[in-house]
Amino acid sequence: MKGDLSIFIADEEIGIVDAMKMIDKNSKGILYITREGKLAGSLTDGDIRRYIIKGGDISSPARLAMNSNTKFVTDEDRSKAISLMNKFTIYSVPVVDNDKRIIGIIFSEIHQSLGFRSDALKNTSVIIMAGGKGTRLYPYTKILPKPLIPIGDVPILERIINRFAGFGAQDFILTLNYKKEIIKSYFNEFPHDYNITYVEEETPLGTAGSIRLIKKQFDSPVIITNCDILINADYEKILKNHIGSGNVMTIVSSLKSITIPYGVLHSSGGGSIYSIEEKPKQSFLINTGMYVLDPKFIGIIPENVPYDMPSLAQQLISMGSKVGMYPISENSFLDMGEFEEMKKMEERINKEEHM
Numbered sequence: 001m002k003g004d005l006s007i008f009i010a011d012e013e014i015g016i017v018d019a020m021k022m023i024d025k026n027s028k029g030i031l032y033i034t035r036e037g038k039l040a041g042s043l044t045d046g047d048i049r050r051y052i053i054k055g056g057d058i059s060s061p062a063r064l065a066m067n068s069n070t071k072f073v074t075d076e077d078r079s080k081a082i083s084l085m086n087k088f089t090i091y092s093v094p095v096v097d098n099d100k101r102i103i104g105i106i107f108s109e110i111h112q113s114l115g116f117r118s119d120a121l122k123n124t125s126v127i128i129m130a131g132g133k134g135t136r137l138y139p140y141t142k143i144l145p146k147p148l149i150p151i152g153d154v155p156i157l158e159r160i161i162n163r164f165a166g167f168g169a170q171d172f173i174l175t176l177n178y179k180k181e182i183i184k185s186y187f188n189e190f191p192h193d194y195n196i197t198y199v200e201e202e203t204p205l206g207t208a209g210s211i212r213l214i215k216k217q218f219d220s221p222v223i224i225t226n227c228d229i230l231i232n233a234d235y236e237k238i239l240k241n242h243i244g245s246g247n248v249m250t251i252v253s254s255l256k257s258i259t260i261p262y263g264v265l266h267s268s269g270g271g272s273i274y275s276i277e278e279k280p281k282q283s284f285l286i287n288t289g290m291y292v293l294d295p296k297f298i299g300i301i302p303e304n305v306p307y308d309m310p311s312l313a314q315q316l317i318s319m320g321s322k323v324g325m326y327p328i329s330e331n332s333f334l335d336m337g338e339f340e341e342m343k344k345m346e347e348r349i350n351k352e353e354h355m
Contacts, residue, residue, distance in 0.1 A: 008032055008105055012040055012063035016051070017283045019043055019062045020255055024331040028107065030092055033066045038100040041066035045329060052327045053245075058255065058283055072096050073106070081106040119168030120236035125218055126164050129207045130157060130227040131177030145179035147227040148186055149336070155186070156336055157227050161194070164223070167235045170194045175210035177201040207289075209307040211298055218295035224309065226289035230334040238326050242292040247324040249297070249316055252290040254333035257283045285325065288333050297321070 007026040010019060012035045023031050023045055033041045043066045051065035052058060072094045073081050081093045085108050095104035130147040147157035154162075161172055176183055176198055187196055199213045211224065221242055223235070231252060242250040264277045291309060297316060301307055316323050 005102060005105060009034060009102055013061045016048055016058050016060055016062055016065060017255060017257065020048060020329045024329050028092060032094050032102055033062055039072060039094060039096055039102055041068040042070040049327050075103060118236055121164060121167040121169040123220060124169060124239060125171040125173060125222045126169050127173045127211060127222055127224045128160060128227050129210060130174045130183060131201050131210055145183055147183055159230060165194050173197045173199060173214060175199045177204055204306060206306040206308040208301050208309045208312045209305060212301040212303050221292050221294055224291045224293055228336045229289050231288060231290050232332045233328045239292060241326050245324050246322055248294045248321040249313055249323045250292040251313060251325045252288045253285040253325040253327050254288045255283060255330040256286045257281055257330060285327055
């Protein structure tokens with residue numbers, strides 16, 4: 001393509017947070033990094049993820065996370081682009097001039113972003129914690145349980161299951177409490193090609209406490225997720241990362257940028273102000289509410305007492321076990337826990353479905 005290349009190109013000093021946002025926006029999964037206007041490297045969400053997992057700071061410049069060995073072609077060698085992409089399993093190649101300035105980008109016709117189907121989770125159980133009252137969404141949840149609140153015309157819980165099923169998941173375990181009969185009735189009313197097992201709490205046990213009620217014995221890592229989030233990521237890569245990293249628990253984390261709606265005062269001794277920062281933006285990696293857990297650690301969850309997943313993670317850390325994270329971009333995480341977030345989720349889903 002020779003159109004607007006600016007959405008695919010950034011200077012090496014761009015911050016990683018802003019680079020992630022550009023990658024989200026261009027929908028091609030890559031950003032080409034330049035130094036003094038010349039090609040210096042490339043940056044994918046995978047490059048950023050590996051950098052963060054190794055302890056890199058998200059406030060760092062993109063050059064610290066980029067791949068410096070980027071493949072490219074000259075204008076005269078455009079015909080070699082497809083064979084180059086096939087050889088190195090990449091989905092785009094920049095076209096550069098004699099000064100190594102980017103004058104075009106060639107994308108593979110088979111380029112895919114997210115949403116492809118596979119059978120990677122065929123033997124993986126998915127536990128969905130669907131027992132909460134959803135008090136932040138009252139009065140909707142006075143009538144419907146939170147898992148059945150529709151996003152568009154499909155309940156959030158069904159959307160979650162469909163995404164996992166798209167990666168081959170067949171075994172779903174729902175932990176239920178509030179309005180549990182309505183949830184069971186909903187899924188009993190239509191045919192589906194996956195299996196659902198219901199585990200019912202008598203009293204609220206929190207996001208981890210209810211897992212202890214499951215009688216099934218697992219022989220491979222399980223995926224655990226809240227029922228009010230959608231993760232738009234490659235679940236196969238998440239599972240492989242967990243297994244390959246040696247983590248006993250992997251927390252799927254998301255970039256979250258927050259703007260402080262005030263002028264922030266920076267002061268020195270004696271109360272003297274040396275600068276005023278107007279509405280600064282801060283970025284963090286937050287817990288999305290999706291986890292991969294080695295099943296042997298389910299047994300350390302206390303029985304019949306409220307207990308949540310962050311407490312389990314902290315307990316594992318205190319034991320010296322390895323708890324890691326799998327970072328995703330801000331646009332890959334949708335949360336409907338509150339009214340404003342639910343509205344944003346619905347707008348995003350509607351936009352995706354009509355593209």
